[in-house]
Each structure stands twice: as C-alpha cells, then as structure tokens.
Amino acid sequence: MNAKKAAAEKAVEVVQDGMIVGLGTGSTSYWAIERIGERVREGLSIQAVSSSLASEEQAKKLGIPLIPLEQVKSIDIYIDGADEVDQGFQLIKGGGGALLREKILASSSKQFIVIVDDSKMVETLGRFPLPVEIVPFASHLTVEKLRQLDGQPEIRMKDGQIFISDNGNYIVDCHFGTIADPERMSAEINAIAGVVENGLFVHMASQIIVGHADASVKVIHCNPRQ
Numbered sequence: 311m312n313a314k315k316a317a318a319e320k321a322v323e324v325v326q327d328g329m330i331v332g333l334g335t336g337s338t339s340y341w342a343i344e345r346i347g348e349r350v351r352e353g354l355s356i357q358a359v360s361s362s363l364a365s366e367e368q369a370k371k372l373g374i375p376l377i378p379l380e381q382v383k384s385i386d387i388y389i390d391g392a393d394e395v396d397q398g399f400q401l402i403k404g405g406g407g408a409l410l411r412e413k414i415l416a417s418s419s420k421q422f423i424v425i426v427d428d429s430k431m432v433e434t435l436g437r438f439p440l441p442v443e444i445v446p447f448a449s450h451l452t453v454e455k456l457r458q459l460d461g462q463p464e465i466r467m468k469d470g471q472i473f474i475s476d477n478g479n480y481i482v483d484c485h486f487g488t489i490a491d492p493e494r495m496s497a498e499i500n501a502i503a504g505v506v507e508n509g510l511f512v513h514m515a516s517q518i519i520v521g522h523a524d525a526s527v528k529v530i531h532c533n534p535r536q
C-alpha cells in the first residue's frame with residue numbers, strides 16, 4: 311500500500327454516521343474519497359461538501375451524497391492533503407490550485423485532518439513554492455507586489471496556458487525561500503490588493519496523519535489555536 315493511501319484510510323476511520331464531511335483535493339485526498347465511497351456503499355450515512363470540481367466529480371461517481379454548501383453551517387470533519395507540514399504543524403497547500411476553497415472549508419470545520427506521506431514533513435516551510443491565488447484583473451500589478459516581498463513570483467501555467475482556478479482566478483507560485491514566520495507572511499501577502507488568498511494554513515490543523523511506505527501511519531494531535 312502506498313504511504314498516501316495509508317494516511318488517507320486511517321483518517322477515514324473517524325468518519326461516522328450523520329457527519330458532514332469536507333472532501334479535500336489532490337492525490338492523497340483521492341484515496342480518502344475512494345475509502346469514503348467504499349464506506350458509503352457499506353452503509354455509512356454522511357453528507358459531503360467538496361473543495362474542488364475534481365473531487366466533486368470523484369464523489370459523484372462513487373455515490374457519495376453531496377450537499378450544497380449554502381445548506382451547511384459547519385463541517386464536522388475536513389480531510390485533505392498538504393504540500394508541506396512544518397514542525398509547528400503549519401502547512402503549505404495549493405499545489406493543485408484548490409487553496410481558496412480548501413481554506414474556506416478547513417476554517418469552517420470542527421476538525422481538520424491533514425493526510426500526508428512522510429516526504430511532506432519539513433523542519434521549516436518554503437522549499438515548496440507558495441501558491442497565491444490572485445484575481446486576473448491587473449494581475450501584473452499584483453505580481454509586482456509579490457515580487458517586492460521577495461517572492462520571485464511565477465504565474466502558474468498549464469499546457470501552455472495560464473492555469474485558471476475553480477474560482478476563475480490565477481495562481482502565482484512564489485519562491486520565498488525559508489518561511490520563518492508563516493503567520494506574518496500570510497498576513498503580508500493577504501494585505502496586497504488583488505490577492506484572494508495564499509496557501510499558508512496557519513494554526514488550522516487538528517491532526518496530522520503521516521503515512522510511510524511500509525503502510526504504517528503516525529497520528530499527531532495538534533492544538534490548532536497554539
């Protein structure tokens with residue numbers, strides 16, 4: 311079993327009947343959604359909300375009942391991957407471009423369970439370029455502001471075209487180097503007009519589940535408010 315699948319399946323063990331479950335995005339969340347689908351077929355009764363069109367598609371194919379977000383006041387559990395997790399359990403997310411919807415769901419969830427393979431665990435954030443979602447209007451001006459913050463920004467491309475997020479925005483990948491103070495950096499980036507959200511998830515994770523190649527998992531409980 312691969313490490314991502316092991317972490318994902320461990321997380322899905324805590325899903326119970328009656329819960330509203332947030333579905334993450336990416337190759338690790340894929341396995342969580344697959345497992346939720348299996349459990350639904352075995353009789354688990356939940357309702358789900360999705361952080362991306364891709365995960366929504368997957369959930370529909372598996373017969374996972376989806377509920378419109380407008381009908382949801384809070385989410386019981388949100389399970390999603392990450393691109394990096396530091397020693398203080400702060401995260402970089404958005405490698406797949408879904409960071410805005412992911413942050414909205416994670417911040418409205420009673421529990422946010424992060425599922426990663428052990429390659430994602432780092433001492434300090436920043437080796438993975440930080441994704442920042444910006445509105446297309448005057449994007450060059452917003453990119454220039456990110457450059458002034460020393461972000462070495464690059465607008466994300468896909469198949470020779472600008473990558474467009476599910477919200478119709480651009481993603482700018484920023485190379486800040488070591489991010490010593492993620493909270494401060496997140497505030498500085500979000501203060502730029504034109505920035506919608508950035509991929510730093512600070513004080514949000516309630517649990518990190520780390521999967522290893524031998525299918526063993528480590529569960530780390532964190533206090534999101536610390």
Ligand SMILES: O=C[C@H](O)[C@H](O)[C@H](O)COP(=O)(O)O
Pocket residue numbers: 334335336337338339390391392393403404405406407408409412
């Ligand atoms: O936008 C994508 C998400 O933040 C993903 O959860 C993150 O990029 C990790 O993806 P993966 O599980 O594919 O490594």
